[in-house]
Amino acid sequence: MRIINLFLISFIFFCCNFTKAIAAAPTPEQAQRTMKVASQFMLDKVSYRGGFVWSYLPDFSRQWGELEARRSMIWMQPPGTASMGHLFLDAYHATGDEFYYIAAERVAGAIIYAQHPSGGWNYVADFGGEAALEEWYATIGKNAWRLEEFQHYYGNATFDDVGTAEAAKFLLRLYVEKLDPKYRPALDKTIDFMLASQYPIGGWPQRFPLMHDHPNKDHGDYSSYITFNDDVAAENIDFLLMCYQVLGEARVREPVIRAMNSFLVTQMGQPQPGWALQYTPELIPAGARSYEPKSLHTPTTAENIQQLIKFYRMTGETKFLARIPEALAWLESLTLPTKPEYEGRSHPSFIELGTNKALFTHRRGANVRNGQYYVDYTPGNMLAHYKSASRINVVELRAAYQEVLALKPKEASVNSPLKVMENAALPRYFTLGKVSVSDLNFRAQKTTEAKNLTEQAAVLIAGLNQQGYWPTPLYYTTNLYKGFPPLTKANNDYAATMVGDEWDTSPFPVDNPVMGISTGAYIKNMGTLIQYLQQQSGQ
Numbered sequence: 001m002r003i004i005n006l007f008l009i010s011f012i013f014f015c016c017n018f019t020k021a022i023a024a025a026p027t028p029e030q031a032q033r034t035m036k037v038a039s040q041f042m043l044d045k046v047s048y049r050g051g052f053v054w055s056y057l058p059d060f061s062r063q064w065g066e067l068e069a070r071r072s073m074i075w076m077q078p079p080g081t082a083s084m085g086h087l088f089l090d091a092y093h094a095t096g097d098e099f100y101y102i103a104a105e106r107v108a109g110a111i112i113y114a115q116h117p118s119g120g121w122n123y124v125a126d127f128g129g130e131a132a133l134e135e136w137y138a139t140i141g142k143n144a145w146r147l148e149e150f151q152h153y154y155g156n157a158t159f160d161d162v163g164t165a166e167a168a169k170f171l172l173r174l175y176v177e178k179l180d181p182k183y184r185p186a187l188d189k190t191i192d193f194m195l196a197s198q199y200p201i202g203g204w205p206q207r208f209p210l211m212h213d214h215p216n217k218d219h220g221d222y223s224s225y226i227t228f229n230d231d232v233a234a235e236n237i238d239f240l241l242m243c244y245q246v247l248g249e250a251r252v253r254e255p256v257i258r259a260m261n262s263f264l265v266t267q268m269g270q271p272q273p274g275w276a277l278q279y280t281p282e283l284i285p286a287g288a289r290s291y292e293p294k295s296l297h298t299p300t301t302a303e304n305i306q307q308l309i310k311f312y313r314m315t316g317e318t319k320f321l322a323r324i325p326e327a328l329a330w331l332e333s334l335t336l337p338t339k340p341e342y343e344g345r346s347h348p349s350f351i352e353l354g355t356n357k358a359l360f361t362h363r364r365g366a367n368v369r370n371g372q373y374y375v376d377y378t379p380g381n382m383l384a385h386y387k388s389a390s391r392i393n394v395v396e397l398r399a400a401y402q403e404v405l406a407l408k409p410k411e412a413s414v415n416s417p418l419k420v421m422e423n424a425a426l427p428r429y430f431t432l433g434k435v436s437v438s439d440l441n442f443r444a445q446k447t448t449e450a451k452n453l454t455e456q457a458a459v460l461i462a463g464l465n466q467q468g469y470w471p472t473p474l475y476y477t478t479n480l481y482k483g484f485p486p487l488t489k490a491n492n493d494y495a496a497t498m499v500g501d502e503w504d505t506s507p508f509p510v511d512n513p514v515m516g517i518s519t520g521a522y523i524k525n526m527g528t529l530i531q532y533l534q535q536q537s538g539q
Contacts, residue, residue, distance in 0.1 A: 025454050026461050028536045031529045032095055034461045039091065041468030042084070042522055043103055048074060049127055050110035051081045055474055056517040058467075065124060067144055067505060068478045070136060072128040074110055076121045076163035079520040081110055085170040086430040087523045089177065093428045094530040101177070108174050111167050112186045118209055119193025120157025120164040123150070130155075140481050143505045145368050146385050146498070148289045152214065154223065157193070158207045165235035168194070169242065173426055176246055191243055191252065194236055198255055199281060202262030204232050206278070206288075222288035225278040226266070228300050229288065233259055234307055241417045245424035253418065260311045263304055264319065272356060273326035274301040285353060290373035291361040291386050295350040298334060299390045301327055305397055309404050314416045316409030324401050331394050334358070341380035345389035350375075360388040366490035366501040384498045385506075432527045440507055444475035445521060457532035460525050472521040473513035478505055 046056060051074025053065040062068060065075030074081050085107035092100035114125030126133040134153050141150035149160065157164060168190045175183040197208035203226035214221035227233070237259050243249040244256065266279055274296040276285030287294040305327055312320040334351065336342045336358075348358030360379050365371030382388050404412060413419065463470055478499075485503035494500040499508035 024458065026457050026532075028533055030461055031457055031532055031536075032097070034464050035091060035095070035526055035529050036097070036099065037468045038464055038470065038522060038526065039088070039100070039103060042519075043106065045468070046517055046519075047084075047106070048072060048110075049113075050106040050108070051075075051114070051125070051127075052084050052519050054080060054519055055472075057474075057514065058471075058516060064476075064478065064507070067140055067147060067150060067507070068481070069124070070126065070128065070132070072132065073124055073126045073136070074114060075124050076111075076114060076167055077123055077161040078163075078166050079523050080163075081107060081114070082163070082166040082170045083431065083523060084519060085111065086166070086173070087526055089170075089173055090429045090431050090530055091526060092177075094533050104170075104174055104177075108171065108183065111170065115167075115186055115189065116157040116193075118157055118196075119189040119191075120159070120197070120208060121167050122154075122157055123161065123163055140505050143368055143481065143484065143503060145371050145500050145504045146291075146383075146506045151368065154207055154211050154213070156207050156209050156211055158223075159197075159204055159227065159230075159232040159236065160206050161230050162235055164190075164193075165239050168239050169430070172239070172242055172246065173430070176426060191240075191249065194240060195252065195255055198236075198259065199226055199262075200258075201226070201265060201281075201283070202255075202258035202260070203227070203266070203279070204236055204259075206232065220280070220286065222278060222286060222292075225280055225286050225288070226262070226283070227278045228266075228275060228304065229277045229292075231303070233262065234303075242426060245417050245420065246426055256418070260315070260320070263307055263311070264323075267304070267323055267327065268296065270326065271330075272296055272351065272353065273323060273330050274298065274351065275304045276300065291363070291383060293350055293359055293361065293375045295352055295359055298331060298347045298349055298351065298392055301331060302392045302394075302397060306400070309400055312404055313407075313412045314418050316413035316416075318409065321401070321405060328394060328398050328401065331392060331397075335394075336389060339379075341382075342389050343382065343387070345387065345391050346394075347390050347392045348379075349388050349390045358388075361386065363495055364490070366492070366494050367485040367503040369485040369487055369503070370490060371494075371500060381495055384496050429530070431523055432531060440476045440509075444509070445472065445518075453528070453532050453535055456528050460528060469517050470521055470525055471515040472518040474516040474518070475509055475513045476507045477510050477514075478507050479503070481505055 048071060053063050053069045053075045056063040065080060066077060076082060085104050088100045088104040088107060114121055116122060137153035144150050171183060171187045171190060175187050198204055205224045206227040207223035210224045212221045212224055237256055240252040240256050244252050266275055266283060268274055277292055277297045277300055278286050278288055280286050285294060285296060305324055308320045308324055334347050336346060336348060350359040352359050357377055359375050361373060361375050361383055362381055363371060363373045363383060465471055479502050482503060499506045
């Protein structure tokens with residue numbers, strides 16, 4: 001008993017000292033040293049010629065962006081290559097260490113390599129060359145059942161998933177940092193791309209240059225449609241406004257105004273005053289992927305209401321507020337009852353044109369060969385990867401509308417970026433608190449139990465391993481590509497799973513995640529340490 005008691009006393013003593021060590025405030029020097037070791041590892045061991053994907057096995061035998069990637073590939077969607085560039089500039093601002101500026105330049109080299117001749121970016125680039133990328137699309141991409149955007153290689157650039165906007169903003173930041181003229185041609189090409197790709201009505205297609213060669217011949221090529229999905233218009237407006245303010249690019253002002261007005265002309269009339277995910281050039285609502293039917297879309301409607309409020313604050317023009325009450329009332333009328341089949345969600349995502357009925361998407365089969373998505377009026381058994389019901393807080397939207405309605409036009413637009421060009425500066429930090437859009441592995445990470453910034457910094461400093469990275473559980477993986485699937489019936493039910501059978505190359509969750517390397521986790525952890533440095537310096 002005495003031995004047990006001594007053991008308990010020793011164990012408690014150890015735990016107390018360990019807790020004190022973790023809770024003790026690290027010095028700024030410790031934080032900066034940890035940041036540099038982790039960054040050196042990412043540059044020297046993880047990066048491929050300055051570019052990054054999203055996650056890696058420690059031996060680099062496998063790596064992933066939205067799909068499994070080859071070692072020579074780099075990803076543009078956040079938290080990929082451009083997001084890493086933003087982080088390095090953030091670290092440069094926080095520390096003044098030229099190491100991070102040089103790191104950002106390495107990223108810029110990869111981004112400029114990946115830039116399409118038209119000026120934008122695809123989701124992914126391959127240092128192995130165009131033929132290697134086409135072969136990847138024809139194998140891994142083509143067999144990702146639920147990721148239809150990778151099943152066909154267009155060979156152009158995309159605004160989808162913020163990839164082009166993220167790279168564009170990074171090049172702008174890097175150029176403005178020291179006005180190095182070698183970055184201006186790529187930046188100018190990007191601005192030209194955004195202006196050339198804009199429709200006269202003010203919206204943008206999902207992809208450009210327009211190709212019109214979607215492989216599914218039963219419906220039009222949605223990549224050419226005017227697109228609101230994934231904040232295409234909002235992100236492009238944001239970038240062009242930065243160019244207007246920081247570079248004095250007066251030529252972008254009129255396109256920004258046209259883009260804002262496109263939100264007005266695409267809002268439907270009564271009795272369905274909402275928005276669709278995308279529109280034909282004739283402004284007719286249209287479908288996109290097989291699980292995105294031709295319909296009105298309640299999440300897009302909620303997002304566009306927020307954008308209209310923002311536009312009023314930029315212009316003071318009441319036309320941007322005029323029809324918000326109609327859209328709010330329409331959303332309120334669509335509120336779902338509390339039932340298990342809606343999985344705690346408040347609104348149907350897709351609303352049939354004309355009838356105002358909720359549409360629900362489902363699937364049957366097991367892979368790209370025998371699988372099929374379909375639409376009906378029956379709730380329940382929703383897709384795991386793309387729900388037919390959404391969470392929309394109409395109360396918050398209405399409160400935001402009421403708040404801005406109380407502002408007179410001059411009050412609302414007093415600090416408008418459309419009215420102020422002199423002495424405008426970009427934000428010092430771009431990645432703090434904002435890391436990922438699409439990375440499932442990062443989104444699945446558990447939040448830290450540390451109670452404050454000091455504890456978080458201490459945990460991160462202690463948690464960096466000897467190799468120089470933060471081991472991160474990889475909650476998602478993919479099947480290895482094994483060829484085009486045979487034409488056989490599905491053996492199991494994959495209606496509500498993230499992946500089909502063994503032929504499907506789509507990502508799926510695992511019960512026992514392996515530890516790996518995550519760019520998203522690195523960016524988030526570096527952001528925490530940057531915030532800690534700010535706190536310590538009194539910023």
